Amino acid sequence: MGPKISVVIPTIEEESVFGLIRRIRKLLGNVEIIVVDKSGEAYYKRLKATGAVVIRQKDRGVENAVMQGLRHAHGEILASTDGDDTHDISGIAAGVRLVQEGKAELVLGNRMHHLEEGSMNGYLRFGNAMLSKMFSTFYKAHIDDVLTGLFVVKREAFDSIRDVDPYRAGIAFFAIELARRGYRVRQVDIKYYKRRQGESKLTRSKLAYGINVASHLMRQLRDYSPLLVFGGIGVLVIIAGLVVGVGVLLQYLHSGTFTLTGRALLAFLLVVVGFLFFVAGLILDVLVEIEKKLMKM
């Protein structure tokens, strides 16, 4: 017998959920299925009849829904996939294998190599690519689809964030929070289908989601790689100072006179400020390293 698996499905009146539940059982056998529902009474009754655990969501947002479901889960390995049945659920089995083999604590289903025609528009593809690139750079991972709706996570990793209040970033919330705690994030390729039924529940907020993911990634950069940010700014300012100062030096070498006082002062200031930025980055970097060590204890 393999490990106990729990699968969380967020849904708002998605008709596809019923077929999805059947197929998950067929593919994964005896798994715990937890549906987090924000729909009407009739739909709720039909959900209960499937035998899945059904949680009625009181607050809003897909990340809150998934968080609630995961908090209720009993599995050793936890997973989540969208209720509109657009993600290829064989990705759950592949993700479980990677986690079991000890190769990652979080596995994201990467849809970008197998997009069904019409499943994702150009804006979203571009935005997703940008955010995934940022994520991969900051966390030294190789992720192409940080906005995916399918993921698998090891219980112990999830437990480290179970009390965190989700921010509005969809599944990227989980990826960011786990990566910043040092858990390894990998991906498995999955197919992505276009919606067969119903309408998008996130359409209006997609831009807001994207901006929020970007701003949280930037915050991580500021908090967690201060040497890169402050050191980088410092180096740029020092270079600017040197560029300004070189004219003063050339004049002095040529004519032996020194008339460009304002320019010299500016150059001097820039170099000093740049140096201070650099030192601040170094100090913050040491503090962050200490904090990271303390968080792991």
Ligand SMILES: Nc1nc2c(ncn2[C@@H]2O[C@H](COP(=O)(O)OP(=O)(O)OP(=O)(O)O)[C@@H](O)[C@H]2O)c(=O)[nH]1
């Ligand atoms: N419980 C719950 N489920 C939600 C909420 N928002 C979205 N969902 C579900 O989360 C899944 C993802 O939402 P979608 O509307 O499919 O988002 P999307 O995939 O970006 O949009 P489409 O490309 O149109 O499918 C779906 O199963 C939704 O029903 C929410 O606030 N609460």
Ligand SMILES: [Mg+2]
């Ligand atoms: Mg969808």
